[in-house]
Amino acid sequence: MNEETLPAFEQAFGALRQFTRARRPTSRATEHCELCSAGLAQEHPHLVEITSRQILCACDACAMLFDGMERSKYKRVSRQAQYLPDFEMTDGQWENLLIPINMAFFYRSSIEGTVIALYPSPAGAVESLLPLEAWNEIAESNRALSRLLPDVEALLVNRVGHAHGIARAEYYIAPIDECYKLVGLIRSNWRGLSGGSEVWTEIGRFFSDLRLKAYVVSGEANA
Numbered sequence: 001m002n003e004e005t006l007p008a009f010e011q012a013f014g015a016l017r018q019f020t021r022a023r024r025p026t027s028r029a030t031e032h033c034e035l036c037s038a039g040l041a042q043e044h045p046h047l048v049e050i051t052s053r054q055i056l057c058a059c060d061a062c063a064m065l066f067d068g069m070e071r072s073k074y075k076r077v078s079r080q081a082q083y084l085p086d087f088e089m090t091d092g093q094w095e096n097l098l099i100p101i102n103m104a105f106f107y108r109s110s111i112e113g114t115v116i117a118l119y120p121s122p123a124g125a126v127e128s129l130l131p132l133e134a135w136n137e138i139a140e141s142n143r144a145l146s147r148l149l150p151d152v153e154a155l156l157v158n159r160v161g162h163a164h165g166i167a168r169a170e171y172y173i174a175p176i177d178e179c180y181k182l183v184g185l186i187r188s189n190w191r192g193l194s195g196g197s198e199v200w201t202e203i204g205r206f207f208s209d210l211r212l213k214a215y216v217v218s219g220e221a222n223a
């Protein structure tokens, strides 16, 4: 575990707590746009502050300002998720990425000019040093990765079921706020050493929800 990278991600967790709060049906507290303070509906756009990687809740008007804007402090996160049934990655290729668990997300950082690998942990998102050769090999055989929008979209990999022989590995191009939502629910539902049954129920629910709202992009495995 790369402990020294943890504090950088603490900033993103303020927003994550809002995700977990929003899941509780008893909580009716109105959220506010973090740019203009307008009240927000439960479903509202998110922005990423590029330098801090912080996720901000925004109203439609503020989100619109940053829609597709190339050089700005914030970028709007789209809601669209893509499920990639033809994604190609061997067990060996996955191992070469050196992710210590069977779940991770990868995104291009426009600030750092490289691909960042993160995986969820009970303490939040942990950055993993990504061997770029191993990543490039995967990117070469999966055209979908050339479409990844910097900062706002990630390749989200779930190989938990695959590792236990009960389900196939799942690959998505997911909005980055969804990836942090997964991190947040793991962080807030983790109990004891192994996580407990509740966290695995939540993880299962997260991926079945994502699968339902994602559109399927198939037939493009090899470029």
Ligand SMILES: [Zn+2]
Pocket (backbone or CB within 6 Å): 033, 034, 035, 036, 037, 038, 058, 059, 060, 061, 062, 063
């Ligand atoms: Zn606003």
Ligand SMILES: [Zn+2]
Pocket (backbone or CB within 6 Å): 018, 031, 044, 045, 046, 056, 057, 058
């Ligand atoms: Zn929000």
